[in-house]
Amino acid sequence: MTFLALGLIDPLLRTLETLSYQEPTPVQKQAIPAVLAGRDLMAAAQTGTGKTAGFALPILQRLTLAGVVAPKSVRCLVLVPTRELAEQVYDSFRTYGGNLPLRSFVAYGGVAIEPQISKLRKGLDVLVATPGRLLDLYRQGMVTFESLQTLVLDEADRMLDLGFSRELNEIFEALPKQRQTLLFSATFSDAIRALAGGLLNDPLSIQVSPRNTTTKTVKQWLIPTDKKRKPELFLHLLKQRRWGQVLVFVKTRKGVDQLVKTLLDEGVAADSIHGDKQQHARLRALDRFKTAQVRVLVATDVAARGLDIDALPQVVNFDLPTVAEDYIHRIGRTGRAGAEGEAVSLVCADEVELLAAIETLTRQVIRREEEPGFEAHHRVPATGAEAAVAKVAKAAKAAEPARKKRAFTGAPGAPGARSAAARPAASIPKGAVIVTAGRGAKSTARASAKSAAKPAAQSSAKPAKPGGRGPAR
Ligand SMILES: Nc1ncnc2c1ncn2[C@@H]1O[C@H](COP(=O)(O)OP(=O)(O)OP(=O)(O)O)[C@@H](O)[C@H]1O
Numbered sequence: 032m033t034f035l036a037l038g039l040i041d042p043l044l045r046t047l048e049t050l051s052y053q054e055p056t057p058v059q060k061q062a063i064p065a066v067l068a069g070r071d072l073m074a075a076a077q078t079g080t081g082k083t084a085g086f087a088l089p090i091l092q093r094l095t096l097a098g099v100v101a102p103k104s105v106r107c108l109v110l111v112p113t114r115e116l117a118e119q120v121y122d123s124f125r126t127y128g129g130n131l132p133l134r135s136f137v138a139y140g141g142v143a144i145e146p147q148i149s150k151l152r153k154g155l156d157v158l159v160a161t162p163g164r165l166l167d168l169y170r171q172g173m174v175t176f177e178s179l180q181t182l183v184l185d186e187a188d189r190m191l192d193l194g195f196s197r198e199l200n201e202i203f204e205a206l207p208k209q210r211q212t213l214l215f216s217a218t219f220s221d222a223i224r225a226l227a228g229g230l231l232n233d234p235l236s237i238q239v240s241p242r243n244t245t246t247k248t249v250k251q252w253l254i255p256t257d258k259k260r261k262p263e264l265f266l267h268l269l270k271q272r273r274w275g276q277v278l279v280f281v282k283t284r285k286g287v288d289q290l291v292k293t294l295l296d297e298g299v300a301a302d303s304i305h306g307d308k309q310q311h312a313r314l315r316a317l318d319r320f321k322t323a324q325v326r327v328l329v330a331t332d333v334a335a336r337g338l339d340i341d342a343l344p345q346v347v348n349f350d351l352p353t354v355a356e357d358y359i360h361r362i363g364r365t366g367r368a369g370a371e372g373e374a375v376s377l378v379c380a381d382e383v384e385l386l387a388a389i390e391t392l393t394r395q396v397i398r399r400e401e402e403p404g405f406e407a408h409h410r411v412p413a414t415g416a417e418a419a420v421a422k423v424a425k426a427a428k429a430a431e432p433a434r435k436k437r438a439f440t441g442a443p444g445a446p447g448a449r450s451a452a453a454r455p456a457a458s459i460p461k462g463a464v465i466v467t468a469g470r471g472a473k474s475t476a477r478a479s480a481k482s483a484a485k486p487a488a489q490s491s492a493k494p495a496k497p498g499g500r501g502p503a504r
């Protein structure tokens with residue numbers, strides 16, 4: 032199938048030719064005709080599969096073919112969770128709409144508001160914004176939404192979780208009820224799906240691959256180690272494996288700064304992105320990384336969503352994310368647009384519950400590889416099927432004396448036959464996670480089962496907190 036067959040107009044087709052986009056990706060094949068037809072959408076597709084063009088191309092076409100801009104008004108509003116993503120999505124709109132006579136701009140916090148006000152004065156066809164700054168502009172009377180045709184929530188599940196809800200509710204109140212609404216993300220939990228339902232009108236649901244899956248183009252593994260040895264292990268891997276560019280995710284802003292200092296002290300060109308940095312320094316760090324002036328970019332989850340860094344080969348989870356969905360987004364910064372990538376997680380004993388939640392969400396057991404010289408003294412308990420088998424074996428051993436007393440007749444259900452509970456992995460209910468409790472993992476089985484049962488609540492019930500998950504103004 033070609034872009035022409037999807038019904039796109041000539042100026043867009045010419046742009047796609049210059050970008051060497053030969054054919055639409057699966058999400059584009061489904062989303063483009065639906066958006067052109069004016070449908071509401073909830074679209075889930077894996078990271079790096081071209082969701083941006085999936086909404087931007089048909090929106091640009093619709094804006095070109097009908098309607099005009101009025102002063103201070105916005106015809107299409109695209110909301111995103113972070114400033115860096117706002118810049119990137121704005122850039123995509125400019126690129127894809129290069130041959131069209133449309134006005135677009137971007138608004139986010141941490142930079143002067145005046146240029147944004149001045150652009151809005153004449154009105155905009157497309158405004159890409161983060162919720163906090165948009166609300167400031169709205170409260171100051173600098174933007175109106177009477178002629179809004181389309182609302183897009185990119186990274187929709189993140190936008191709808193509690194971190195942004197207060198700001199978003201006020202924005203939603205100001206929008207016309209009659210509009211097209213499009214939600215895009217690589218992950219949608221059940222709770223977010225339910226919440227999103229209220230925003231959409233007779234939506235089409237697009238699900239390109241099984242829910243919440245990591246992309247196959249990323250080779251994943253983990254290295255069990257002790258917490259305090261992680262900086263040393265990271266430096267060792269960087270040298271030993273001759274890694275080129277690496278994006279490293281660290282849980283806290285302080286942790287980011289510490290790792291950058293260690294790297295700089297060792298002569299490694301490194302920079303960082305997190306919520307405590309000035310916006311110009313954040314953008315400069317990303318730019319230096321994209322242009323390969325910096326080898327290692329260390330970031331909080333503020334860089335986990337949506338960022339498209341050309342041909343990035345390596346992602347490292349120095350700490351595991353506290354919200355399982357973020358694992359999918361973090362590792363999706365590599366292996367994009369069909370390229371290959373690698374993602375390695377350094378996991379210590381007290382992260383085993385986070386690991387179990389990630390494995391449950393992504394329905395996989397992440398391969399473990401010890402790094403000689405860095406083995407964990409505080410054992411990282413087994414997770415997934417391996418843990419289940421170990422637990423079953425332990426239970427079977429405990430039941431041993433009783434069983435020995437009765438002869439095995441060979442019949443199913445007869446004394447001595449393996450009970451259903453004693454059958455290994457195959458009999459574990461889908462979605463269940465069992466973690467053997469070990470040192471440093473108190474009541475892990477119960478806790479991880481809890482988190483396994485409620486990954487949705489986990490992400491939707493979290494208040495804004497340090498480490499880059501609060502609203503990005
Ligand atoms: N049809 C296409 N052919 C070739 N490359 C494409 C096509 N569509 C998009 N791309 C490229 O694929 C890359 C990823 O696109 P995009 O950032 O839209 O992915 P995404 O699905 O939004 O990912 P994420 O979930 O991480 O936000 C971009 O570099 C983009 O230029």
Ligand SMILES: [Mg+2]
Nearest residue numbers: 082083185337
């Ligand atoms: Mg995206």
